[in-house]
Amino acid sequence: MTLLSIKSTQHYDFVKLPKTDLHVHLEGTLEPEMLFKFAARNHISLPWKNPKCLYEACKFRDLSGFLAVYYKGCEVLVTEQDFYDLTHAYLQRASADGVVHTEFFFNPQIFRKEKLPLHAIMRAVFSAVHDMQERISCLYMGTVMRTRPVEEALQALDELTPWYHQIAAFGMGGAENGNPPSRFRPYFDACRERGFRICVHAGEEGPAAYVHEAVELNVDRIDHGNAAIHDPDLMQTLVEKRIPLTMCPISNLRLNVVKNLSEHPLKQMLSRGLCVTINSDDPAYFLGYASDNWAAVHQALNLTTNEIFQLAINGIDASFLPKEQKEKWRNQIKTALYS
Numbered sequence: 427m428t429l430l431s432i433k434s435t436q437h438y439d440f441v442k443l444p445k446t447d448l449h450v451h452l453e454g455t456l457e458p459e460m461l462f463k464f465a466a467r468n469h470i471s472l473p474w475k476n477p478k479c480l481y482e483a484c485k486f487r488d489l490s491g492f493l494a495v496y497y498k499g500c501e502v503l504v505t506e507q508d509f510y511d512l513t514h515a516y517l518q519r520a521s522a523d524g525v526v527h528t529e530f531f532f533n534p535q536i537f538r539k540e541k542l543p544l545h546a547i548m549r550a551v552f553s554a555v556h557d558m559q560e561r562i563s564c565l566y567m568g569t570v571m572r573t574r575p576v577e578e579a580l581q582a583l584d585e586l587t588p589w590y591h592q593i594a595a596f597g598m599g600g601a602e603n604g605n606p607p608s609r610f611r612p613y614f615d616a617c618r619e620r621g622f623r624i625c626v627h628a629g630e631e632g633p634a635a636y637v638h639e640a641v642e643l644n645v646d647r648i649d650h651g652n653a654a655i656h657d658p659d660l661m662q663t664l665v666e667k668r669i670p671l672t673m674c675p676i677s678n679l680r681l682n683v684v685k686n687l688s689e690h691p692l693k694q695m696l697s698r699g700l701c702v703t704i705n706s707d708d709p710a711y712f713l714g715y716a717s718d719n720w721a722a723v724h725q726a727l728n729l730t731t732n733e734i735f736q737l738a739i740n741g742i743d744a745s746f747l748p749k750e751q752k753e754k755w756r757n758q759i760k761t762a763l764y765s
């Protein structure tokens with residue numbers, strides 16, 4: 427692959443760039459058409475008449491407005507086949523989009539165990555991962571809701587014990603304001619003691635102080651982290667500790683975290699030496715997969731080839747892949763952009 431095949435005189439074809447997607451919620455990859463298909467086969471009624479009406483409902487005011495739709499969407503996931511189809515479809519789409527390695531969140535807390543036992547859900551998800559392993563490299567991350575008691579997070583961590591050997595990391599998401607990371611210290615400590623990497627959503631809608639708390643928790647990665655731009659000392663700490671930020675530009679735009687992508691802090695943070703990465707978050711609801719995010723940011727922030735290279739390398743560096751695999755992808759990125 428040569429520079430010319432990725433970049434014509436007019437534009438970059440970001441599908442051709444070997445990319446990572448390190449911050450994506452499996453539940454957020456449920457495309458409206460698939461959502462309606464599952465609802466029909468599971469006899470579930472929906473507040474939207476058809477997929478087009480759901481697309482219309484995807485004009486969100488903020489994170490809470492989005493989460494209401496997202497949790498409603500999760501209700502159509504009922505059978506083992508649903509979880510298999512969802513996982514398989516995301517991996518297929520990500521692979522076609524040029525994602526070479528993905529690390530996705532999945533939160534079993536959302537699903538009522540009396541409907542489908544956890545072992546059936548996990549069997550479905552991992553079986554799709556297995557069936558797609560020749561086409562895309564993939565790591566699973568458990569996650570919990572910050573709006574629920576910390577005891578529930580610890581319980582969720584315990585419940586996943588049989589799958590620990592297949593889990594790379596644990597995280598935390600949900601409505602951020604009023605739910606600081608520090609409240610979940612017992613959960614994050616337990617994750618760490620059990621040998622997992624940890625990441626937390628912080629500084630998406632919440633303040634820089636929440637990002638600071640995440641640093642104090644010794645996290646391996648911060649999901650979003652936008653608010654750190656307001657605190658130069660905090661940014662310096664993120665640089666020194668080499669804590670990556672998994673940023674999600676189109677998500678930020680759709681949830682009004684930024685009014686316009688030209689205001690996105692990603693480029694400024696990159697120039698300060700932060701390990702920032704580009705990711706999709708909930709691509710079905712935000713209408714943007716990985717390469718859409720790259721193209722949107724490139725257009726809004728006018729990235730140079732060297733910045734594109736650094737962002738792609740950051741994705742590999744920030745991943746939880748073993749050293750040797752990282753080296754292989756770094757070389758492929760270099761070849762794709764510069765040879």
Ligand SMILES: Nc1ncnc2[nH]cnc12
Nearest residue numbers: 451599600601627707708
């Ligand atoms: N953007 C987001 N922020 C917090 N929690 C989430 N869960 C799914 N998407 C999320």
Ligand SMILES: [Zn+2]
Nearest residue numbers: 599627649707
């Ligand atoms: Zn997220």
